[in-house]
Amino acid sequence: MIWIIIYRQWLERIPHTQANTDSVIIVLHKKFLLGIIGLVTLSKAYNAGSHEDRIYKEWEASGLFTPKRSKNKKPFTIMMPPPNATGTLHLGHAVMLALQDVMTRYHRMKGDATLWLPGTDHASIATQNKVERILAEKGESRHSLGRPAFLKEVHKFVKESQKTIKNQVRKMGSSCDWTRERYTLDPELSTAVREAFVRMYEDGLIYRGNRIVNWCPRCSSTLADDEVVYKEERGNFYYLKYGPFTIGTSRPETKFLDKIIVVHPDDKRYKKYHGKTITVPWIHGDVEATILADKAADPEFGTGAMTITPAHDFIDFEIAQRHKLEVVQIIDEAGNLTEHAGEFAGMNARDARGKIITKLARKGLVEKIDEEYVHNLSICYRCDTPIEPLVSRQWFIDVDKKFGAEKKSLKKRAIEVVRTKKIQIVPERFDKTYFHWMENLHDWCISRQIWFGHEIPVWYCTSPKKAACEKPIVSRTTPKSCPHCDGKLKQDPDTLDTWFSSGTWTFTTLGWPKRSADLDYFHPTSVLETGYDILFFWVARMILMTSYLLDEIPFKTVYLHGLVRTREGKKMSKSHPETCIDPLDMITTYGADSLRLSMIVGSTPGNDLRLYEEKIAGFRNFVNKVWNASRFALMQVEEAGVSLKKRPPAKAKTLADQWILTRTQELIDEATRDIESYSFSEAGTKIYDFTWNEYCAWYLEISKGPEQNIGVLLYVLETLLKLLHPFIPYVTEVIWKELGHTNFLMAASWPKVEAKHRFKKEARQVQEVIEVISAVRSLRQENNIPPSQKITLHLSGKGKSPLLEAMREPIVRMARLSELTISTKAPELAPVLKSYSNGIEITVPLKGMVDLEAEITRIEKELSELKDYLNRLGQKLSSKEFTGRAPAHIVEAERGRQAEAQEKYSKLEEQLASLKKA
């Protein structure tokens, strides 16, 4: 019953239904039935949710994500920055996956042996912290469980997280090779990491030393320099009397044993004290203090004199090293004061500060307290706990030690590969940041007092009997007993910095240290795509590690994307969930394709990108547009009775065909070049514009006329699907199947420009006609002529008649005309509406339906704008400097513009005069 009503309504909408011969009815029945079939198979709006998971499964099952190594193909490799195996996918991941998938799919279609290797990172501190927090909720801690049981908990947690993350990576449509998936703690990678450590130790690049390190009392671990972040803090600054000196400090609790006063060698005030020893009253009684001259003291700061605490300050530690001074620990690993603090021993150092000051004040040693002192407090980037610098025995990588045939340090090599452009950073300006960081790099502390991670392959003899037993045993395999005395061994309890293992990610994932076929073929990798925030953490470390272990670069190009921000420009942070957009929610609502496009179009490398729901919705609309354009094309195919299996060739029959074919070639050319130069946003925008405006708004509309060309229609559509596929893989793949293909679009080859489809002159001509139709539409709207009212139109222009005649049908239809006359000269009619475009005069006879006043105002405005333009052009062209110095083609082009504007101006003037008469 419903169908009959729909059928009736539909029948009424068809023009000429009054022709009720049987044959017409039969044709109409057929059309209606085809329509229903169309509705059943292809819904009116694209529903991403009902296709994406199925398509992904098909891709994955097809094996197309796995590249085949071949001598005839170029390898293209991207190693996915492994997401931490701790949480869920966030927008940062989504950006990276979108960009990497664009590159991967593009290169795969281009015919390269394309490998995108996925994986997860164990992220030692981050993961351990997370599990500790979960345990704390149950009243447990890692210490209450003990190391083996705790690690078991962590591994259980990681397994679950990995499952989640991996499914979310799939949701984004990532075409990565799951058969090669890796985890930084895989047994193979652990072996590789061990190998790396041993080699570097044997070559003297890794050493163990007592050095001052950043210590997080909460994590009970060291932190690398760049794992420390700073927070501005307002606190007290104390001026303390120290014999004849006044010294300033913000941390009196470290000063118990201070007995070295440092002054600048050139500071005249203190010259007389250099090298002298004096007795000064101090916290626990008198102290013998020595005055030392060192440039580290700034005469301008405070009183110009300072005491030093080598064990708890980086600068002080360096001074102590220079002058071979004693280093005594005042604060322990828990952040508490040691026995040197006397009655304060055992107290938390920071908590004791007030009490210590009280004692000093009682002794009359506090000169004054500045309460408005603002300084940067260093805190742990993982848990925000204030850092205690302290001296401890750790493992380091020596970045200055020269090695290899070239006798160059790690630092030097890492700088060179970027300076000589062996590694290209996109955008280039990050070179500078990189150099600055690298040049100031200190030895890298790689040991962490964390349980979860790669264990350090070092053992110590527990009961040393000979001198040789004191030496640590560094070994690829686990030794059974001390090689010197046969005594029992204990493994170093520490683990390696997470970045030590991820620094080897590009090659350990390919089988290193084995010389695997994969390693030979896919390394160095092509592109490393990641956020600029981990340029130092990770990118720099990879360059260091690879240059030593492989004597190679890890990748040829580094593409850095920005941070995802809210519409207001704020960081999306987990602590403010209301500012966060969950990528999975967006995928559910708008589809992965829309989310991907919203992160690629309008974003440029190295710059942050603001994301908000309306933006994603906008791209969902585009995805739907592509869907409907395809539906329309399919309807045309069916109506034309063409079989998809035996489709006609893309051969131009009309000017419009020639135009769209030419424009398609131009698009292929430009989009390809944009992708090659990492301008993904540009490429995406161009394809988007072409699809929506040129293909849908003009070519498809023209195709609704009698002169359809199914061959061209399909060729352009399929070319667009290919160009769009790296950006919006799902919808394009679904449509590809609907177009009767049995293979996958993801395996189709990237379009190439074909000379036979280029018709430059004709393309330009059609462009003129398009502009004429637009001009007519403008005239109509401005004069409130409704679309339902068809109008009479005259078009005239020298030499334009053949073109206009050739396109008469689309002009009549798309400008909604009742009659069109074409001539070389405009008819003498008044009053009329007029417009000009590309030397074509557009005349609409008035039939008393136009607001003359409004039209006069409009023309006057246009004339005045035109006059300004002509003045500027005139000035330019009359200037000898311009005509003499500018390239000839530029001058020519300007002359052409002048002539055209001049003609338009005089025609409009005539028109104005005639309107005023009427």
Next chain:
RNA sequence: GGGCGCUUAGCUCAGUUGGUUAGAGCGACUCGUUUACACCGAGUAGGCCGGGGGUUCGAAUCCCUCAGCGCCCACCA
């Protein structure tokens, strides 16, 4: 303190080596059911391209300078 970036339409942003009267999406306004799409179509308004100076025949684009915003690094004993 050192370095980097941003400032373009009401909002979010493009603008590749200097060369049409500076573009897009969203939003606003006016029209509108025509063989796909209202997640649509047609049209309109809206910009001293942060300020000033310079180089050049020509600057949103290159140089200098100032201002506002943001980021990174170093760090004040």
